[in-house]
Amino acid sequence: MKVLVPVKRVIDYNVKARVKADQSGVDLANVKMSMNPFDEIAVEEAVRLKEGKGHHAANTAEEIVAVSVGVTQAQETIRNALAIGADRGILVQSDTDLEPLAVAKVLKAVVDEEKPDLVLMGKQAIDGDNNAVGQMLAALLDWPQATFASKVEIKDGKAQVTREIDGGLQIIEVTLPAVITVDLRLNTPRYASLPNIMKAKKKEIATKAVADYGADTAPRLKVVKVTEPPKREAGEKVADAAELVAKLKSKGVI
Template sequence: MKVLVPVKRVIDYNVKVRVKSDQSGVDLANVKMSMNPFDEISVEEAVRLKEKGAAEEVVVVSIGPQQAQETLRTALAMGADRGILIKTDDTVEPLAVAKILKGVVEAESPDLVILGKQAIDDDSNQTGQMLAALLDWPQGTFASEVVLEDGKAKVTREIDGGLQTLELQTPAIVTTDLRLNEPRYASLPNIMKAKKKPIDEKAPGDYGVDTAPRLSVVKVTEPPVREAGEKVEDVATLVSKLKAKGAI
């Protein structure tokens, strides 16, 4: 079984995001970038499936600038076998990402595609579902457990009322939630080995995909600063203050 894992290069989750002075977007100059945390979970799950003998090869793919190769190297250091970089300096929207991934899937013929449920930069939570629709494959989203057996993927997913278990016939799409696993730290020997693992470079045009944006950003602003709280003596005072602020 071959597992394909898309990974995205995003601003590191520990970094405080700054808005550009002209409010045209987020300032990326001299900002630490890293792999999307949900994608780290996807890579970890794919590597664990390989370690269990349920998968033979783990292929990681990233769509982005040349620097996204660093993100692929991180995934290779975690245990993936090879990488594919779809090189573009454009901001690629979820539908275009799904179309590119469809082309990659058709070229690679994986039995399972594991994606993070969303990226922490745009929080779209769309790519996995769109890819499943384009491929007409079964999907299990927000997975908290994945078990492969007899050519099927048993996916336990988190829903509002608790847990739901789905049985998917492979090939299938799975998107990962936070509680699926805890990603490993890449060891120094594995980081050195990852430098020798192959990364193929492609372009969106190789898959016949136009990455021109369909959305335009009007303005980006920082959230308003929260006001400091205050203590009140009793419930009556609390209610009167809430009324004064129009909260009730």
Template sequence: MKVLVPVKRVIDYNVKARVKADQTGVDLANVKMSMNPFDEIAVEEAVRMAEGKGGHAAGTATEIVAVSIGPVQAQETIRNALAIGADRGILIQSETDLEPLAVAKLLKAVVEAEKPDLVLMGKQAIDGDNNAVGQMLAALLDWPQATFASKVEIKDGKAVVTREVDGGLQTIAAQLPAVVTVDLRLNTPRYASLPNIMKAKKKEIAMKTVADFNVDVAPRLTVVKVTEPPKRTAGIKVADAAELVAKLKTAGAL
């Protein structure tokens, strides 16, 4: 079974994002970048499918392809996926930050060329927090989808996925090929070992451009302004529970 894992280069989750002075976007100059944490979980799960770990039969995944869309520096993100255990990578170079629909269209083109049995991806990227690409990709491909996966099993030609929903857990079965988006509690990604990092340097990364796929990626949205969230105001102290209840009852008192 071939597994395609999209991975995105984002600002490292430990870094506080800064807004540009002209409020046109987030300042990425001299900022540490890394793989989107949800995508890292997806890569780990795909590798476990190949290794026979995490409840998967050995050899469930026979090939793992990591694909990224972004600047040439996104090769580092793909190399990280290769060091974790992916077999090869594809980078679609784009110097502009594409909208979720454009990303889904490009991934659809990659899926049609690679013909994977499963697309395993993070539920969202921590930069835009859109949580949209997986669902859009499934719709464009007309494939079954399972989102917010906290457990994935492959059996009888189906992906049996336990989903985290507001009311608890929901288990569904999606006929392969399918799109599955993963949540935080699916697994804990491994640290890439030094030997695997060295091996990753020799693995193939196919370099593509957006123009190679003849896909309309024109933006549908216009960013008017990007601002930081307002700073929290200082709290107040109350003498006792009765005063707290009284202030909670008074709109705007706290």
């Protein structure tokens, strides 16, 4: 089984995002970038499918391909995936930050070329928080989809996926090939060891251009303005419950 894992280069989750002075977007200058955390979980799960760790049978996955659509520096993100255990990488270079639909179209073209049995990806990227590419890709491919996966079991050409929903957990079964997007509690990604980091430097990363796939990536969305969330106001102290109720009534809360 071949597994394709899309990975995205985003602002590191420990970094506080700053809005550009002209409010056109987030300032990425001199900011630490890393692999989207949800994508890292997807890479880890794909490697576990190959290694037979957890509840997976050994060699459930035979090849893992990491693909990124983005700037040249996204090669570093792919190298991280290779260091965790992916076998090879594909970078589809784009100097502009493509919209979710455009990314989904590029990924569809990659899937058509690579013919994987499973696309395993993060449920969303922590930059735009769109939570859209996986669903769009499944629709374009006309493949089954399972989103927000907290557990994945592959057996007899099917995937049983436990999904996290508002009311608890939902278990569904999809026939492969399929698109599965992963949630936080699926696994804890490993730290890449130094030997594996060195091995990753020798693994292949094929560099392509968006134009090579003939996908329509014309923008359909326009960012009007990006602003920081309002700062929280200081709270008020009250002496007792009676004063609390009086305050709430005066503010029209009760």
